[in-house]
Amino acid sequence: MRVCKGCLIRDIDYKKEYQNMYDYINGLDEEIKTDESVYKMRLQTCKDCDALINGMCKYCGCFVEMRAAISHNSCPYKKW
Ligand code: SF4
Numbered sequence: 392m393r394v395c396k397g398c399l400i401r402d403i404d405y406k407k408e409y410q411n412m413y414d415y416i417n418g419l420d421e422e423i424k425t426d427e428s429v430y431k432m433r434l435q436t437c438k439d440c441d442a443l444i445n446g447m448c449k450y451c452g453c454f455v456e457m458r459a460a461i462s463h464n465s466c467p468y469k470k471w
Pocket residue numbers: 436437440441442443447448449450451455465466467468469470471
């Protein structure tokens with residue numbers, strides 16, 4: 392029997408999912424990881440942006456903390 396473990400938002404263990412996201416960011420290779428000062432600037436820009444909703448950008452659908460963590464990524468509206 393196939394069991395879907397995450398189809399409904401109400402079924403998501405957010406604490407575990409968010410920890411997975413931070414583990415992913417912390418595990419990125421240094422060559423692709425955004426410099427810490429640039430990362431902070433990117434996240435501050437997102438925090439000040441009307442497109443940020445619950446940690447996600449409404450234009451690209453990404454969790455901005457993950458998107459901003461990779462140096463070659465960019466804001467879809469070129470804010471960073
Ligand atoms: S990625 Fe760009 S458009 Fe999206 S929330 Fe951040 S600054 Fe705003």
